[in-house]
Amino acid sequence: MKPKIELLSREELELIHTQTLHLLQTKGVKYDSKIALNYLEDAGQEVDYDSLTAKISPDLVEKCLESAPKLGEVTLYGRDDRHEIIFDGGRTYYNNEYGGRDVLDFEDYETHKYRDPTIDDVKRSVTLADALDIVHIIWPGCFPTDCPPVLLDLYNQQICFTNSSKHLQDQARDLRLVPYKLEILDAVLGDRRKMKEKPAVSLIFDTVSPLRWEKDMIEATIEMTKNWVPSFVHSRPQPGVTSPVTPAGTLLQGNAEVLSGIVLLQLVQPGIPVAHSVTGTCVDMRSGIAVGGQPLERLLQSAGVELAHFYNLPAWAWNTSYLVQPEYASGLGNYNTDLTLFLERYIIDAERFAMVDRIHEGFKVNEESLMRLDIERVAYDGTFLKEMSTRNHWTEEYFVTTLGEEGLYDLEGGMTEGSCSSKEMLQAAHERVEHILATHQVNPPLSSDVIKEMETIIKRAQKELVG
């Protein structure tokens, strides 16, 4: 038995798809970039350079969906080949959270404080993520404030490569940084062209809802795509704010956004691996701020995964879900709606996500696992604790917690501040963080020559871009 819940029927998926094609053809999408529009015009699409919009024909959408590698054909790597990530629909891979605008320093339950993130915090987050087996894709955990803001992505790239050998993912937000980013790839991989066979980095390509792509991100992502850097095309609208309030309407708009991104990237580099991701963030309709945990959000995340699978593409979802199984899920370490880097949360979520994996494994139903003879033997007054079958197999069936007593877990977790469960669990997580940071060594380490080369590249970028 493998848990399988179908939210959308084939007919409903077909309807969303048909309406998406209609929306792309009649309304089109705004690409804030003439470079992007050139690609669409060259592909015979109706482009308006004044309004920066393009109407995309169903034929082109189908053609680009055809050229994107499908489930089972997409494999990502780390800078070390051991870290293979095979998107074949069989399992979920996780990353560590990104986006901390501040850091929560935890000393003990009573003593903790918020402060600005530093380069050292990025290093700590990456080291921790590198050490956690459940993390396969590395994100720099926060935005350091002790480096020039324009160079932030370069610093993060350098720190990630230095402190982890796993697959690295970030965003291309600034065209000026692309040459340096590619030089860093040359330094680390030996040659950026290796990306085509074994992509060691990938990008998040974020839309701006409704139906818009932002200039800097488009143009930087196009350049990276030319160099075979795969993209996870992502729409994260807010129902009722940046998309229709209904989940169906949000899925339709999100799908149109994602497909318009996939079309562009396939035009730039036919065959570039992409992932499809329609998620969604709910807002507090009193204050307007983003909030996690809404049932609507969970439904959207899950339906978004089904939409990706409808196209036979790898799915990326925000936060993990027991409803459906994406190939890739974020949210590990998510705290304060991903605004705060809280390392202890990494540890807690590593267990929480492993529990979700356990649910997805399901269980066997056969003559042996039904254990009818055991029941007959033990009933009416015995206990199964005396049975060797229990002794031999209980750890396959139970999830063995390592962070305190069973029952302390809140599997749903909370993404908002103050939602971490218990004092004991936090303390245990804190001790684990301290231990890992004190002992973990990245394997294999980067050579000192490569580290030096990256430093030289960043120094040059600083001189050329900051002065």
Add this chain to the structure above:
Amino acid sequence: MAKSEVTKQNILGEMTQAVVDGDQQRAAALAKQTSMYKLSPLEAIEEGFVKGLNIVGQKYQSGEFYLPELITSSEAMKKALETLEPQMKKEGAKRDELGKVVIGAVEGDIHDIGYTIVATMLYVAGFEVIDVGRDAPVRTFIQTAQKENADIIAASALMTTTMAYMPELIKQLTELGIRDKFKVMVGGAPTSQRLCDKIGADGYGANAREAVAVAKELISGTE
């Protein structure tokens, strides 16, 4: 009460209700009928439409109304003003405002939903709001604030990378010798009270409601 007075009261009541209901079409139609009922534009605004906005504000405060009601009602109000404000200007009349706020998203940031909600709530609270739009350079904020003689400059950023323009705003105001002329507010997902204190801004709102409270506080401090 004379029949014409009853009709006048009825029409003002309808104006109030159109805003409460967020009925843009009705609000626009009623605004166009002002002179037919011998109402001045200012009377229609103050005695009719604004009363609706006040009710909406109260219902929001009491928890009965949420953002969707608030925003659609303010859109209905704006529809009425589109007709009435030009007439009012011709007559030289002026609405009472709490203060004037120049608001927008900083350079590089094309996310406008968040600050638009803040702008609407400031407007509902009684501020005059001048929107410089998204991706607005620092000089646009400053020039607009100077031209409009604003009380507050409110800058929003949704990305950590664009947040860097916030200290630049303070820096340029200081260099121009006009830092004391304006109160500066910052907001948006990556911002915080810590950032506000660090860059020397005057106020920070963690959400739209807080932003309005902070703006009111800043204005009362300037009086």
